[in-house]
Amino acid sequence: MNLTSALLLIAGxxxxxxxxxxxxxxxxxxxxxxxxxxxxxxxxxGSNRVAVLAQSLVAVQSFRGGGVLDIRKSLPxxxxxxxxxxxxxxxxxxxxxxxxxRAIGGLMIAMLxxxxxxxxxxxxxxxxxxxxxxxxxxxxxxxxxxVYGGFIQAGVGVLLLMAILLATPLELxxxxxxx
Numbered sequence: 001m002n003l004t005s006a007l008l009l010i011a012g013x014x015x016x017x018x019x020x021x022x023x024x025x026x027x028x029x030x031x032x033x034x035x036x037x038x039x040x041x042x043x044x045x046g047s048n049r050v051a052v053l054a055q056s057l058v059a060v061q062s063f064r065g066g067g068v069l070d071i072r073k074s075l076p077x078x079x080x081x082x083x084x085x086x087x088x089x090x091x092x093x094x095x096x097x098x099x100x101x102r103a104i105g106g107l108m109i110a111m112l113x114x115x116x117x118x119x120x121x122x123x124x125x126x127x128x129x130x131x132x133x134x135x136x137x138x139x140x141x142x143x144x145x146x147v148y149g150g151f152i153q154a155g156v157g158v159l160l161l162m163a164i165l166l167a168t169p170l171e172l173x174x175x176x177x178x179x
Contacts, residue, residue, distance in 0.1 A: 005037045017055045020157055027052065027154035028112055031104065041101045045092060049153055063177035074178045077164070080139040084146020092151045104152060109154030133167035141167055 012033040016026025027048055032045035063069040071078075116144065133141065141163050149156035157179055164175035 001037055009033055009037055013051060013107050016051070020052065020055055020059070021054070025111065025155045026055075027152075028108060028157075031108065031152075035104075040097060041104055042097055045100070045104065045152065052153060060177075068173055069177035070174075076135060077138065077142050077178060080143040081146035081149070081160070082179070084143040084148075085150030086146075088147040088150025088152075090150075091147075104154075107148075107152050108154055111158065114155065116157060138167055167172050 009030075012029045016030045017024075019029070020026035031044055031048050031052065034047055035041060039047060060069065063073070095103070124176075145156065145159045146164055148159065160179040161175055164170050164178055165172065168175070170178060
């Protein structure tokens with residue numbers, strides 16, 4: 001690896017950690033950088049999750065320490081999302097590498113568009129219509145998001161935050177902590 005690639009990876013990692021804690025989609029930076037650095041798509045996709053796991057553990061502790069996150073209230077969302085993630089990861093590790101590269105490219109473009117168009121209005125929309133989706137439908141929604149997250153991870157934070165704000169009674173800060 002050359003110095004330019006190393007510096008890009010370090011800068012991208014710092015930026016992604018900050019972005020992921022605030023809203024999500026930091027993997028839209030790190031995953032392409034890992035592929036640019038020469039990692040095969042399946043290895044880049046898996047390696048990206050190590051950093052996401054580390055930053056998520058730190059964020060959870062920070063939100064819990066600040067009294068914002070109540071894990072017991074989040075379990076109805078966490079369990080279906082985790083089960084979906086297991087399925088999504090299984091799909092990713094069994095997929096042909098060429099097809100995985102195309103899937104990553106297409107999904108990253110779609111998530112980039114969603115990320116750019118997103119979030120300013122979600123909190124306002126959610127605040128105006130505080131009619132949570134029934135728990136059964138929440139489970140289906142979060143399972144589907146889990147499948148996506150297990151498959152690629154990039155942008156899943158945006159999907160989670162959007163779903164939390166629009167389908168549950170959680171407000172922005174508690175929703176971000178739950179994400």
